[in-house]
Amino acid sequence: MAQDDSIYDWGIDGVEVRQSELGGAAFEIVVNDAGAGETVASPASSNPLPSSSSAPFSRRGFLGSVATLGSMGTLSGVAATALTSTSASAQSPRKKLAMVTHIIDPFYVPAVYGAKEFCRFAGWDFQFAGPMIAFNIPQVVDVLDRVLATKPDALATVISDPSAYNAAIEKAQSAGIAVLCFNVNEKSVLDKYDIPFIGQNNLDAGHTNGMVAAQFAVKAGKTSGEFVIGQQSAATPNIIDRTTGTIHGLQDYNKAHGTNFTWSTMLDAVDENRALPLIQAKWTRDQDKIIGFANTGWETWFIGDFIEQNNLHGRFLNGGFDTLPGVMAQMAKGNVQWALNQNPYAQGWITAALAYMQVVHGYKALSYASGPEVDTMANFTTVNAREKFWASVHVSEIR
8 A cells, every 4th residue: 555645666676665563554664574584785794684583693693793803803801791691681571662753755764774683683673663644643643652552662753743742752751661763853842851863953954955055056157046945845843944954054155155046945745746747847937047956855866857857957956865766866867966865774773772772771862963974976986885775675565
């Protein structure tokens, strides 16, 4: 079943979305469960992630890691302590991390992989769920309630509304469940409930987006003209902050360099079939003054496709957030000039590690900044090699 009819070809092999066992409007991304014994290895590592193992660590795998670290001169008595601790944790009841998001989309594949990878290392169970309809707050709340009913030890959730999550957060904290926020945050809620955030500062990242957009414009010989700020949602706090930051970045560049770049906003969509007509309408209406698109999401991909479909190569600049497969493909063709990467893998792996630290050892989790990283053709080879891994991850059933 499609999520709000917005699932399209993500460019990821073997990916589908399926309804969660939680029921209702809960959908999920399930990584690496396609077959017993199947493994997926990152090109940066020779160590694959087992897809079906339930053991926290295998003895052979752990000793192999110890041998590797020992050969680097980094282990002494630590190895014996770690092995003893691992054995002890294996005898304890398995704990569980649950992650909840406000949308099921390809951005979260690295986050799911990272969180599940750490949970496999730690011997924890892991669950990821989101709403059937993107950005639908009542459905997100329903998903949260269903997740909490399974009594996880830790809950990692986006917080995309200033009040809708409060009841679930209070319920979780009252039950002794560690609550963390990742990817999208509402600062007032973080402050109210003392919740750590794992992700990028979207206001600062937006400022970088605006500055980089202006820099590319000047390199192209422009000192004035309009940047269109694409928005896949006008109501979520991350998009609001990125938009505000992008405007501030353009303003600051103008003040510092005497340029006269202006801006407008364009509400598009997470589904390319819905986004393309909106992009076409904006271009048709304002093409005489548009010098580029400085997007707040990965509609950069769709605009690259729009450029290709309409033979508009070189007519305007195009950049924004996230390095999804389509974004990287269009960058290779010259239709995307920049993309800001917020490291979704860290938003999964680090979130899981912090949850483990708080639940098992009692150290309160603190916030972690995962981005942004500015990616252009200058570092394309390195970034593309890294990002290609996510296009080949075997995700069982995302439809």
